[in-house]
Amino acid sequence: DAKTTQPPSMDCAEGRAANLPCNHSTISGNEYVYWYRQIHSQGPQYIIHGLKNNETNEMASLIITEDRKSSTLILPHATLRDTAVYYCIVRAGTASKLTFGTGTRLQVTL
Amino acid sequence: GAVVSQHPSRVICKSGTSVKIECRSLDFQATTMFWYRQFPKKSLMLMATSNEGSKATYEQGVEKDKFLINHASLTLSTLTVTSAHPEDSSFYICSARPISSGNAYEQYFGPGTRLTVT
Numbered sequence: 001d002a003k004t005t006q007p008p009s010m011d012c013a014e015g016r017a018a019n020l021p022c023n024h025s026t027i028s029g030n031e032y033v034y035w036y037r038q039i040h041s042q043g044p045q046y047i048i049h050g051l052k053n054n055e056t057n058e059m060a061s062l063i064i065t066e067d068r069k070s071s072t073l074i075l076p077h078a079t080l081r082d083t084a085v086y087y088c089i090v091r092a093g094t095a096s097k098l099t100f101g102t103g104t105r106l107q108v109t110l
Numbered sequence: 111g112a113v114v115s116q117h118p119s120r121v122i123c124k125s126g127t128s129v130k131i132e133c134r135s136l137d138f139q140a141t142t143m144f145w146y147r148q149f150p151k152k153s154l155m156l157m158a159t160s161n162e163g164s165k166a167t168y169e170q171g172v173e174k175d176k177f178l179i180n181h182a183s184l185t186l187s188t189l190t191v192t193s194a195h196p197e198d199s200s201f202y203i204c205s206a207r208p209i210s211s212g213n214a215y216e217q218y219f220g221p222g223t224r225l226t227v228t
Contacts (some may be wrong), residue, residue, distance in 0.1 A: 043114070043203050043219030044154065087153070097144070098205075098217065100154040 004088045009105040012082075018075040020104050022088030025069040030092050033064060035073045037084040038103070044087065047073065078108045112138050114206050116220035123194055123227055131189045131223045133204030139184035140206035144217070145177075148201040160187050184209060194227040201225075 005023040012018040024033065034049040048055055048062045050071075055062045061074040075082055087103040113136040123129050133143055141162050146154040158179050160166040166179035178190040187206075191198055205219040 038154075041201070041222065041224070043205070043221050045219070046217070097156060097159065099156065100146075102153050 004090055004101050006086075006088055006101065006104045008102065009107070011107050011109060012075075012078045014079055014108050014110055015077055018078040018082065018106055018108070020073040020075075020086050020088075020106065021070065022073070023070045024088070024090045027068050027090050028092070031090050032092070033062065033068075033071050034089045034091065034098070035060070035062065036087045036089065036098070036100075037082075038087070039081075039084040044100075047086075078106075080108050080110070082106065083108045112206075112208060112218045114204065114218045114220040116202075116204060116223050118223060119221065120224040121226070123225070125195055125227055126193055128190055128192045129194055129225060131191075131202055131204075131225070133187045133189070133206070133220055135185045135206040135208075135218070138206075139209040140187075141184065141209045142207040143181055143187040144205045144207075145179060145187075145189050146203045146205070148203060148222075150201075154203060157189075191225065194225070196227045199225055199227045 032049050032051050035047040036044040038044045048057055048060050050062045050064055064071045085103040085105050087100050115134045117132045143160050145157045147157055148154045156169050157172045158166045158168045160179045160181040162181045162184050168174045176192055181187040201222050201224050203222045205217045207217050
């Protein structure tokens with residue numbers, strides 16, 4: 001699976017959009033980009049995934065660059081409950097294993 | 111939505127004893143379950159993949175005789191930490207993939223079990 005690079009931490013004011021970047025410059029053509037988050041002392045929660053098109057669901061939007069070497073997870077209106085560690089994971093669509101990196105610790109503040 | 115439970119949520123045991131952690135898929139059947147461990151302020155590390163009715167596949171560096179995994183049914187997998195030592199103290203998390211899932215990404219995580227070995 002391709003390696004990902006994320007900033008270790010970010011802050012965001014409540015109500016503003018949180019934009020979390022992820023670099024995956026060695027991504028292969030059959031690899032998807034997945035985002036999970038882990039709120040303190042809980043199990044990870046699936047957020048969104050995509051291959052090359054931008055994706056949106058009720059939780060977030062995923063923007064993938066045209067060359068697929070990076071992506072951005074967007075939480076449109078961050079709340080205090082969005083404070084968590086966000087993991088960007090790249091893996092082949094047929095694989096089952098999830099390999100977690102160090103993630104980005106997002107702190108949403110008043 | 112799909113729910114995965116773990117029991118116990120936290121456990122304290124003495125060094126040298128064994129501890130069993132249960133992972134259950136409550137409203138779906140899972141042929142594959144995964145076990146992770148997480149040290150404070152660190153990321154999750156996959157320990158093993160367990161498939162119902164067969165032996166678990168352990169990741170490199172994980173002692174299979176120390177971390178016994180049993181996946182006896184489509185809704186239950188257990189992790190037994192044998193002869194626990196203080197360095198085994200960690201947050202153990204399981205996840206389950208629905209049997210009906212056509213998507214490799216579909217994986218639901220349990221709330222975790224915090225093990226403290228004294």
